Amino acid sequence: MRVALMVTCINDALFPDVGKAVVTLLRRLGVEVDFPEAQTCCGQPMVNTGYLDEAVPPLRSFVKAFDGYDAIVTPSGSCAGSARHQHGIVARRSGDPELVAAVERTGPRTYELSEFLVDVLHVTDVGAYFPHRVTYHPTCHSLRMLGVGDKPTQLLDAVRGLELVDLPRAEECCGFGGTFAVKNADTSVAMVSDKARHVRETGAEVLVAGDNSCLMNIGGALTRQRAGVRVMHLAEVLASTEES
Amino acid sequence: MTGTFVGMPKFPVAAREALADTQLRRNLAHATATIRDKRARVVAEVENWEELRLAGAAIKDAALASLDEHLVRLEERLTAAGATVRWARDAEEACAIVAEVAQAHGIDEVVKVKSMVTQEIGLNEALEAQGIAAWETDLAELIVQLGDDLPSHILVPAIHRNRAEIREIFRRRMDGAEDLTDEPAVLAGAARAHLRAKFLSARMAVSGANFAVAETGTLVVVESEGNGRMCLTLPEVLVSVVGIEKVVPTWEDLDVFLRLLPRSSTGERMNPYTSTWTGVTPGDGPQEVVVVLLDNGRTRALADQVGRQALRCIRCSACLNSCPVYERVGGHAYGSVYPGPIGAILNPLLKGVGVDEQVDSLPYASSLCGACFEVCPVRIDIPSVLVDLRSQVVDAHRGGIPSRESVAMKGAAATFSSGKRLGLAERAARLGTGVAARFGASAWTGARDLPRAPRESFRAWWRRTDGGRS
Numbered sequence: 001m002r003v004a005l006m007v008t009c010i011n012d013a014l015f016p017d018v019g020k021a022v023v024t025l026l027r028r029l030g031v032e033v034d035f036p037e038a039q040t041c042c043g044q045p046m047v048n049t050g051y052l053d054e055a056v057p058p059l060r061s062f063v064k065a066f067d068g069y070d071a072i073v074t075p076s077g078s079c080a081g082s083a084r085h086q087h088g089i090v091a092r093r094s095g096d097p098e099l100v101a102a103v104e105r106t107g108p109r110t111y112e113l114s115e116f117l118v119d120v121l122h123v124t125d126v127g128a129y130f131p132h133r134v135t136y137h138p139t140c141h142s143l144r145m146l147g148v149g150d151k152p153t154q155l156l157d158a159v160r161g162l163e164l165v166d167l168p169r170a171e172e173c174c175g176f177g178g179t180f181a182v183k184n185a186d187t188s189v190a191m192v193s194d195k196a197r198h199v200r201e202t203g204a205e206v207l208v209a210g211d212n213s214c215l216m217n218i219g220g221a222l223t224r225q226r227a228g229v230r231v232m233h234l235a236e237v238l239a240s241t242e243e244s
Numbered sequence: 245m246t247g248t249f250v251g252m253p254k255f256p257v258a259a260r261e262a263l264a265d266t267q268l269r270r271n272l273a274h275a276t277a278t279i280r281d282k283r284a285r286v287v288a289e290v291e292n293w294e295e296l297r298l299a300g301a302a303i304k305d306a307a308l309a310s311l312d313e314h315l316v317r318l319e320e321r322l323t324a325a326g327a328t329v330r331w332a333r334d335a336e337e338a339c340a341i342v343a344e345v346a347q348a349h350g351i352d353e354v355v356k357v358k359s360m361v362t363q364e365i366g367l368n369e370a371l372e373a374q375g376i377a378a379w380e381t382d383l384a385e386l387i388v389q390l391g392d393d394l395p396s397h398i399l400v401p402a403i404h405r406n407r408a409e410i411r412e413i414f415r416r417r418m419d420g421a422e423d424l425t426d427e428p429a430v431l432a433g434a435a436r437a438h439l440r441a442k443f444l445s446a447r448m449a450v451s452g453a454n455f456a457v458a459e460t461g462t463l464v465v466v467e468s469e470g471n472g473r474m475c476l477t478l479p480e481v482l483v484s485v486v487g488i489e490k491v492v493p494t495w496e497d498l499d500v501f502l503r504l505l506p507r508s509s510t511g512e513r514m515n516p517y518t519s520t521w522t523g524v525t526p527g528d529g530p531q532e533v534v535v536v537l538l539d540n541g542r543t544r545a546l547a548d549q550v551g552r553q554a555l556r557c558i559r560c561s562a563c564l565n566s567c568p569v570y571e572r573v574g575g576h577a578y579g580s581v582y583p584g585p586i587g588a589i590l591n592p593l594l595k596g597v598g599v600d601e602q603v604d605s606l607p608y609a610s611s612l613c614g615a616c617f618e619v620c621p622v623r624i625d626i627p628s629v630l631v632d633l634r635s636q637v638v639d640a641h642r643g644g645i646p647s648r649e650s651v652a653m654k655g656a657a658a659t660f661s662s663g664k665r666l667g668l669a670e671r672a673a674r675l676g677t678g679v680a681a682r683f684g685a686s687a688w689t690g691a692r693d694l695p696r697a698p699r700e701s702f703r704a705w706w707r708r709t710d711g712g713r714s
Contacts, residue, residue, distance in 0.1 A: 007702050009660070013670050014695050016702035023712055035706045037667075040660040048612060050634030051653040057661035065663070086631075144614035173568045177611025179649075184609060185687035186260045190572045191611070192692065220692025 004066050005033040006074040006083075006110070008212075009041035015212045021239035022075050022113060028239075029121060033073065036065035043090060044082035049179045055090045056099075062087070063102040071120060072110045075235045076211050077142025083110040085145060112142060113235055114151040114210060124154045129242045131161030135204035137195070137218065139211040140173050152210055152234055159237060167207075168198045176217035188217075196221040199229055210234045248369070249394060252579030254605035259573040268404050272574050275403045276565045282511025283562060283619070290507065299500045301623040304556035307492055308546060314458040314491045315537065321461025325523025327533040332485075338538050339370035342450060342483050345534050346376050349481055351448045357465060357472040358382030359452025360398060360559055361485050361538060363581040367450065378450065379442045381471040383435050390417040396575030396583060399509050399561040404574050407431060439471060449475035449530070453486045454558065455501060456535075459494045462522045463535065466505060466515050476519050482530035487538050489546075489555040501558060504621035509560035541594030550632040551593045556622040557586055563616035563626060569609060578606060585616035589629045597633060598640035607633035663703070670701045 003026070007019040019035075026033050042062060043055035062083070066072045074080050087103040094100075117123055136156060142148045156164050175181065175191025182188075195218050199207050207222070209215050212233055219231035252258060262268060287293055307314055319329045332338035346354060354371065356362065356378055368378040368389075380389045387402040388395050391413040395401030402410070407426040414421045414431060418438050424430055451472065455464040463484055465472050476482060492498065506515040524533050546552050564570045564584030575583030579602050582590045588606040595603050607630045616626040641647070646654075659669045688694065700708070 009666070012666070012702045013673075014698065016698050016700065016705055019702035020705065020712065033711075035703075035711060037663045037703065037707075040663055040666045041656075043660070046653055046657065048631060048634070049649070049653065050607075050631070050636075050638035051650070051657075052635045052638075054653045054657035057657045061660065061662055089631075140611070140613035140615075144618055171615075173611045173613035173615070175568070175611060177613070180608065180611045182687045184256050184259060184569075185690065186256065186263050187569055187573055187609075188611070189691040190263050191568050216695055217692065220688070220694065223693045224691060 001031075001070045002068070003031055003033045003071045003073060004069040005035050006039060006042070006062075006066065006072050006079065007035065008074060008076045008079045010212055010216070011075060014216070015233070018075050018212060018233045018235050021233065021235040022073065025126060025235060025239040026073070028241075029117075029123060029126060031121065034069070039065035042079045042082040042087075044079060044086065045178055047082065047086045047090060048177075052090055052093050056094045059087060059090050059094075059099065059103070063099065063106060066106050066110075067102045069106075070109065071116060072106060073113060073116045074110065075113045075233060076213070077112045077139050077146050077148065078211050078213060080110050080112040080115075081141040081145035083107055112146055112148060112210060114142075114148055114155055115146065117155060117238075118151040125158035126155065126238050128159040128238045128240050129161050130159050130237050130240045132206050133163045133165060133204045134206045134208050134237070135165050135167040135199060135202040136170070137167055137174065137199075137207060137209040137214065138170055139209050139214045142210050143171060148210075155234070155238060156208065159240075162237070165202045165204055167202055169194075170198075174214050174218050176214050178213070181217065192217050192221045196225060196227065200227055205229060206237075207231045208234055208237055249579050249581070252576075252602055254602045255577055255579070255609040256605065258577035258579065259609070262573040262577045265574075267406070267409075268574050269572065271404055271406050272571055275400065276571045279400075279511055279561075279565045283508060283565065286507045286511050286513055289513075290503070296500060296504055297621055297623050300504050300558075300621055301553075301556055303492060303497045303500060304622055305553075307497075308489065308552065308555055311488065311491065311546070314493055315488055318456055318458040318461060318491055319537070321458065322523055322535055323461075325461050327461070327523040327535050330534060330536045332536050332538045332540070334540050335365035335370075338365050338485055338536050338540070339367050341534070341536050342367060342485065343371055343374045343376060345481065345483050345532075346371070346448055347374070349448065349532075351376070351481065353377045353379070353446055354448045354450050355379050355381050355442050355446040355475050355479065356385070357449065357451035357475045358385050358401075358467065359450075359485065360581060361452045361487050362450060363395060365485065365538070365540060367485070379439075379446070381439050381442065381475060382467070383432065383469060383471075386435055386439070387413060390414065394576055395581055397561060397564055398559050398582065398584070398586075399564075404576070443471075443474045443478055447479050448481040448483070449479045451475060451482065451484045453484050453490055454505070455498060456486050456491045457493075457495050457498065458491050460522055462495070462520050464498065465519045466502070467517045467519070468510060468512075468515055470517050473517050473519050476521060477529045479530055481532045481534075483534045483536065485536045485538055487540070488542050505558055505560055508558075508562040508619065508621040541596070544596060545590075545593035548593055551589060551629050553624050554586065554589050554593050554629060556624055557590065558622060560621055562619040562621065563624075566615040566619045567610075568613060568615065569611065578609065585610060585626045585630075586624070589624075589626055589633060592633050592636075593629075597636040604637045604640075607637060667701070667703050670703065
């Protein structure tokens with residue numbers, strides 16, 4: 001099985017440690033990943049703001065990077081959702097039949113990290129150790145666009161030393177929504193304030209999620225409030241061992 | 245006299261004001277949480293809920309696909325049953341027909357069944373301009389009307405008001421209401437006494453319809469308070485304004501919707517009152533029945549391949565109650581009688597993208613979290629329609645003066661056109677801070693810290709260490 005890492009633009013530029021954690025984790029599980037350097041962005045920021053034509057160049061780099069792989073793994077529910085549910089719209093609008101055919105191959109082969117671990121590799125215990133009190137935010141696109149269900153919490157439950165506490169109103173959006181956070185900044189702030197309050201109510205030291213865009217939003221509010229809660233991507237928790 | 249949505253500012257501006265209203269925030273958080281939990285409980289009781297949703301969507305899609313045939317059939321059956329059918333292209337035509345019927349009978353006072361479509365066409369204001377008083381008889385609509393206010397929710401139009409505020413409105417506007425307490429039963433009792441007088445004196449009623457059954461020519465109104473039943477049976481004349489998308493082909497189709505609607509809207513297993521009537525029944529109920537079939541943008545919405553699914557909507561409000569944006573800003577910020585997620589798609593679909601900046605701001609009034617789609621009883625994929633409408637908004641402005649946003653998007657498209665270009669941009673932007681700035685750092689940093697920029701990008705690390713192997 002040829003496996004490619006789709007690191008996502010936001011992890012590439014801002015959170016490289018998450019990409020490294022995925023590489024470490026998959027290697028530990030015996031899976032060697034490629035990082036096709038042609039990859040850039042899945043195009044979601046453009047699509048969700050209404051700029052479909054502008055999403056064509058990143059889609060072409062996506063296809064150039066990933067077409068031909070058996071599995072494309074990404075530490076982002078949102079970007080996986082974009083590949084599975086939005087690339088077809090962009091490709092059809094471009095009028096290029098080859099691009100349409102290519103995304104019909106890449107879309108179904110794109111997996112969010114927890115899906116790849118549980119559905120493809122059939123593991124829930126990845127041998128991780130993380131002795132902290134943790135709460136988990138399910139992220140909207142993982143939950144509703146991909147339907148990952150309880151796969152991330154199955155993985156967290158199997159982490160040694162980890163105490164998982166329920167997040168009140170966990171399934172409510174954190175208010176990020178890409179350019180929503182800018183175009184409707186006041187509403188976005190009202191949403192993230194409530195999310196941060198719910199996180200603090202749990203008494204957890206670490207908030208975990210499978211998407212760094214949401215974590216950047218909630219984490220940005222938590223650090224601004226000096227809340228004493230840090231955010232970590234699911235991949236980083238799963239990559240942790242007693243040695244690390 | 246009620247307020248008006250005309251001239252409302254675009255969504256972000258209206259939302260900013262609403263977010264600062266602490267009473268509104270508290271009222272909404274409490275009310276939406278209550279209905280949301282009730283809905284979740286009663287929906288969980290239905291084993292085949294997902295099948296029902298699929299059936300509801302399929303029936304509506306099929307009805308919309310041959311809408312022309314069903315509407316003609318509906319007209320035939322209604323006419324055969326003694327009703328008069330009138331067709332209205334827009335709000336103005338529909339309001340004129342209702343006024344004309346009232347005037348033909350020398351009527352200057354009508355009672356109203358709660359109806360979204362008559363709010364949509366601004367019927368009360370149009371009738372008032374003709375010297376005809378229109379009285380709302382639904383409790384929440386009455387509160388809105390007496391408070392010179394605007395509805396902010398489809399099912400619970402006064403959801404933004406608490407009982408203390410309602411008591412003040414009643415004391416101000418009702419005779420003999422000086423000693424009211426804010427007990428819900430006392431407030432309902434006052435409304436009941438106030439309305440009873442209207443029911444008994446009014447000679448004409450105006451309603452909408454939840455469904456119109458083509459095969460029998462039957463109109464259906466679903467309600468909780470019984471005020472609708474009073475309006476539909478007591479007066480001599482009944483005019484019903486019905487959006488053309490309300491048609492369902494057969495009586496049997498109602499079975500699905502009467503199970504989907506109450507659980508989704510009020511969180512009840514069944515609604516207390518379901519009234520059905522087929523034209524005129526001699527000697528019983530209204531002896532003149534007029535049905536106004538209204539377009540008002542529905543054929544425009546029907547022509548939109550992605551957006552037409554919005555015409556499946558049965559006005560249950562589940563999407564409003566589950567929406568994190570609606571819960572915080574309330575309904576008025578949407579500038580329409582159709583607020584919340586469904587309003588964010590329905591208004592642009594009915595009025596047309598590009599008509600004004602308020603309408604164009606609505607598709608962006610969502611974080612695309614998908615909670616609305618999850619609860620929609622007829623499976624309207626609101627997030628997908630929102631994204632499609634956003635592309636229509638952008639396309640409507642292509643070729644004009646480029647906005648800061650469109651320049652940024654074009655720049656991003658160029659940067660993202662190859663891995664090499666992105667790598668250079670990441671270095672040039674000193675890793676990340678520039679990327680974040682591009683997406684509007686000041687709106688962000690007002691309430692949140694920015695992430696600290698890493699020393700090198702993942703891409704640079706991979707190249708330097710051969711993927712961590714060296």
